[in-house]
Amino acid sequence: MPIVSTQRMDLNAVGLPTHQLLTVNGEREPHEELDPYLRDIDEAALGDFLRDMMVLRRMDTEATALQRQGELGLWAPLLGQEAAQIGSVRATQSEDFIFPSYREHGVAWARGVKAEDLLSVWRGVNPSGWDPNEVNIACQQIVIGSQALHAAGYAMGIKFDGGNQVALSYFGDGATSQGDVNEALVFAASYQAPALFFCQNNHWAISEPVGLQSRTQLADRAAGFGLAAWRVDGNDVLAVHAVTRAALEHVRSGAGPAFIEAVTYRMGPHTTADDPTRYRDEAELEHWRTKDPIQRLTKHLQLLGADVKSYVQRGEQAADELAAELRRAITSMPDPQPTALFAHVYAEPHAALAQAEHEYLQYLEEFETGESL
Template sequence: MPIVSTQHIDVAAGCLPTHQLLNVDGKRIPDEELDHYLKDLKEADLADFLRDMVVLRRMDNEATALQRQGQLGLWAPLLGQEAAQIGSVRATEDDDFIFPSYREHGVAWARGVKAEDLLSVWRGAQASGWDPNEVNIACQQIVIGSQALHAAGYGMGIKFDGGKQVSVAYFGDGATSQGDVNEAMVFAASYQAPVLFFCQNNQWAISEPVHLQSRTQIADRAHGFGLKTWRVDGNDILAVYAATKAALNHARNGLGPTFIEAVTYRMGSHTTADDPTRYRKNEQLEEWKAKDPIDRLVKYLHEMGADVQSYEQRAQNAADELAAKLRAAITTMEDPKVEELFTNVYSEKHEPTERAARDYLGYLAEFEGGE
């Protein structure tokens, strides 16, 4: 894949501030707009955030290793984006409905999706993995940006029904250049639907740096559609949580759709089929390692005088337990039967699909008994 020269690109500063409530040294930074949304957070909640991020990082590492061992067909790593996912999803209400992309493994897991069900999709053992109505999160969307339209339509339904839920769409910086995302913001703004568009700006749309597709902040695009918009440090779990609370509150109270740009960094590859060393420099990784979301929260807990060692041990125990479950599940996971490829394609009897099934199964039967 060719590398596009970025030497002469001039990126405007953008019109929105980047909220940061916790700096890289774990120091708390007052924020007049967002501090209010942290008033109910207790030390125990912060310990839960730490546990969630540690477990999520372990799940991501295990899944990557399983793919390398041939147990998964593909995996989309989220290393470095733990705070953006956990901080935002923990701010939602249980009846808010979420529409994720293919990288929101942490969002799905925090919503109650079993980690082994997440992996089953990437193994090819299941078509979707879970029942969205049981956990109020749709199955992962591979087509880039399509979930934003789904979220906008769902939000319009909430508006027409007079509900108090919020529809939440997750996507990356690359998806903001897709027509679907922009059309979704148009419809959500036109109908003043309760939708939160959550963009994890991890700096890379596969091999394309974000400043090639956006000469200003991504948040400015949403601002141009008339959405109430926040831009936050995506590696600061407090800023992500507080901004998400603010955005959900705005949408829930009938004030229209909202948008959050969480500025983070994809520390791993785009997927396990990608080689990021071909298009980015190691110096960038070293720079972002210093902004690690887990280390930052640990430092903050130390600043608070918390018993960090016990919290870290609890998190490690939970991560070990999850890893053991994943290993056990992947070795016992049954492959789907060939005929299941044709089931549940249509809700009613569909002759072309049935004919295709007969033809394909007949073709496979020709090889039965052969060497």
């Protein structure tokens, strides 16, 4: 397969401005619209952002290694997207309900999902991994874009019930070409539902560049559906945090649904079954390495005169502790029993399902007795 460039068009040439607060060198740029949303973000909060992103990167690295070692069936890396996930989810309220795709590991972890529960799905031990009602985040959605419809429907329910929550949906640039996402935007706009759609534009939908599937900025599409929209540097954790707060304020006030395009980059493969060297050149990858979100925040802390070494050490310690616990949990996780396949399919007893379970257990017994059908 030939390598395809993402530079089919200059996506920065038209459309909404791409909000940025931290340059790649860590310099803080003033921003009249966004600065008010960061008044409570002090040095300690910046240190927390750094720790969170370091832990998330280590979890991603550890999960990739576990997959290579045969402990996981598959893994969808998020390397390079730490700021987009941490910056946004830390702006939400606990009662807001989140509908993620299969790459929002950091969003789930920040919401209180244990890393081992997150990885148990990719190991094939659990069908879901956690109870969505305990952490107000749905289980990861593999079907591209389906979670946008779930968020729109949930948001409509919030409005009908008179609630003050917001339903958030995360998806990638490729999902914006799916009918589900577009239909979700239509329903959310039509009902003025309290929904926020967060698109992580990581430039590649597997091997398809974003410049091929969209001849304009993805955030520009929101206006056609009647949604307020923001475009933000997805590798700038401060800008992402501020923009998400602004969008949530807009939605929560009853002004209608909103859309955020976080411009970031998928540094690793689409999944561990993918080989990005077949379609992506090294020069493009190197260009995005200079925009690394963790390095950018570290440089900003240095410019503030903070004790960066202590913040980094704290992040490394937290990352090491998570990695050790994750590996211990994964490698000692028991395999599910055959009957687990039939559990929780229906809320009430179901005759056809019971019959299927009975026949399946009889089938398994044949291997023990040596009998054949």
